[in-house]
Amino acid sequence: MAFDKIKPPVSLSILVLFGLILLLLQLMSSATQESSELSAMYSWLLLVNALGSVVLLGLVGANIYSLARQLKKREAGSRLTTRMVSLFVVLALAPAVIVFYFSMQFLHQGIDSWFNVEIDRAMEDALELSQASLDQRMRWHLRQIQQLTGRLVDSPETLVTLEMENLRELSGASEMTLFSRQGRIIASSSINPSDILPSLPDDHTWLQLRQNSEFVAVAPVREDELMIRVIVTVKTREPQYLQALYPVPIRIADLADSVEFAFVRYQEMNFLRNSLKLSFSLALSLVLLMSLLAAIWVAFISIRNIIAPVKALVKGTQAVASGHYDQDLPVTAQDDLGFLVESFNEMTHRIARASDETRMAGIEVENQRAYLETILANLTAGVISFDTVYKIRTANQAAYRIFHVHVNQFVGRTLLELVQSYAELAEPLKSIQRLLEQADDIWQQRIAFLGPNGRQELLCRGTPLFSQEGHRVGAVVVFDDVTDLIQAQKNAAWGEVARRLAHEIKNPLTPIQLSAERLQHKLADKLTAGDADMLQRSTATIVQQVEAMKEMVDDFSEYAKPSKKQTLDIDLPRLVQEVLALYVLKSGVKFKADYDKGLLMIKGDPVSIRQVLHNLIKNALEASGAQGLIEISLHRVQKNNTDFIEIALYDDGSGIKDEQIERIFEPYVTTKSRGTGLGLAIVKKIIEEHGGAIWVDTSRKVGAGFIIQLPACNF
């Protein structure tokens, strides 16, 4: 991030780069002017520009390479970048190439048009003309000097100097010198008296002179002055050489110089024609290459900048699509793309908010559901909901408890499927199924069945469920185990009957008894022996029956009155042992006792519990006869997290008929020829008063079996 901050803006860098390129190109273009001071730097400028092109080429190459990689990886925005770059390159390249082509054409044609045969010939002719002019002048001077030498031959040596002066003036030469054969100066004369030393011919001139005996040449002296040097042999005894120097008139020298300059320039240009073309083409190509490369590179950078928000948008969209709503893209520009990015950010914020709200609502609903489930689970009433095809969707804990079916057996099955697994529940389940199918409205039904704990009575209420559109979407059934409630109602009714019966019947019994005894007492002496005897028997019968009736009424009142229990810790095995001890001696019946190890204690009224045992054992003795076998066992069991002591008592007697099982604990129900039918009713009453339960073990096929469960005493 810190690096980003100190980095100059891209646009500034691009401007600087372009400025630099333009400057370099301008410098190179200026350098191509021969007169320019930059001309000396031309090679360096060319090299720098070429290097710049190579660097730009590298940059463009690197960009293309990276773009190709991105394309291969199918990165976001790479295809758009490729299209934009291609478009830009094509757009930039096409006019540039056209301009380049025609520029090259014009350049070549332009350079070629400078040269043609006429100018060639004219130039050569002009040079030749100059040369001819100089040549003529040289020959004329040569002839002139040759003629003048005659005068030197005759003159004596002493006068040579004087003669030289004359000759020089005569000939119009600027300097005249006489050399000996060995090259020694004999005499000299100059137009300029200050020139003491005459101009000496060089070795090459001497060589030519000795070969040809004369020499004539035009040579430049100083910068722009031409001089004709003529040397001839003076034929004296000792050969001598006369040298004359003629200045070429300045006008002619200038003209010759100008012609030569033009010729040389033309010659040079002609010679350099191809190099010139090459050089201009090179410069032009370099300019084009550099500008194109720079433009392409800048295009890459700017397109990348343009694409950056699009890229970010694509990535953001992908992230949103995959569920990451916390997207916040940086807004880099205030243009349309920036607006798009802003809108995207707003959209993602809204989606994120909506998603949060949905999640919160989901959690709320879940909490609500959990709360309802908790309430349902803790209801004492069983609740089962069904879907449209009567498969169980939910069932609460109470339902499991009432039906004694394990949790995971319930859900997802129909009631009829449950029937196959739990045959003992067939009756209630079938009834509920039938009611579910038939009912169009709320229904209520009492269903009784024989459960594993004896007879159970359920109060079922059901209602079909409808969707808001009115379609049937399932049903819900609520049921209560009202077994105990109904039993309590029955018991209360019987208690009331017994109490009234005892009250209404017992009152007249004593007068009846007393009256019968009084009759017998008064009339016994006054009757005949036979009558007296009959009276005796009748009154005895009355008294006996009244006694029996009293006993019965006492039983009833016993049953009816609320027991006044004293609560003590009872060691059940000991108690059972004590009770059994009374019967073992009296009867021939065999007893088989089986107790769990350890303490088997309950809290209760020992008298009542003893009565329960007496009543049950009496019943068993009566059912099994003299040679029977009575089994009694005590076990510790656990039910609903509570410890119970289970007392099981079996005989091998006649057993209980199925139709009697349901009502055997009700008063006045008996299988015996004589008896009040209150024995088992009292037993049940006592057990229930102790918080226990008693039922007939229906699984027993031989004889009868009773199972009592009493809450264990925990120490």
Added chain:
Amino acid sequence: MRASVGNKTSLCYALLCCFLIGLMPAISHADTRAVEGFGVVVKNAELTLQGDSYALSAEIDYRLSARAKEALQNGVPLYWDMHIKVLQRRDYFWDKTLVNTGIRYRIQYHALLNMYRVRNEGAGDVTNFSTLSAALDSMSTIRDFRVMDKAIYAPGERYAVGIKVTLDRDALPLPLRPVAYINPQWYLSSDWTLWPLTK
């Protein structure tokens, strides 16, 4: 990231290779020069004590390539630089240049008079020659060129004298310069000739 860096490096190498291949003709000029027999060779050179200064005498062989001759004959002036340097040898440091001097010649063809003109740019002497070989001969002999004072020479130190003749390509007409850098025909300069200065 690592991979991309590696690729960028290899890309750079590739570009460098291209650049070097482009320079190949320039590098291989020595071979062609030997085959076609052109170039400048310093045949012999010596630095002798004359009075209170050291003077250089040298023999240099100028052999122009066909292309250079053609250019000369078409009026293109050729500039030659004779570089002369005296180095003080040092064991643990680069050599110290004591003297760096030279002579610059210009040779040009004059079409009007059909002669070659050699000009010593430093002294301003102009000499005309009717043949090219004569003109080149005049440049090839160096006599008593005063290089340095005797006082500079310190006994006990080691010295080396170097001479090299180059064609100043940057003085060529502009269109010819790129060609001169590419075409081996224009690689006429001699190598450094170095010899120890003993006294």
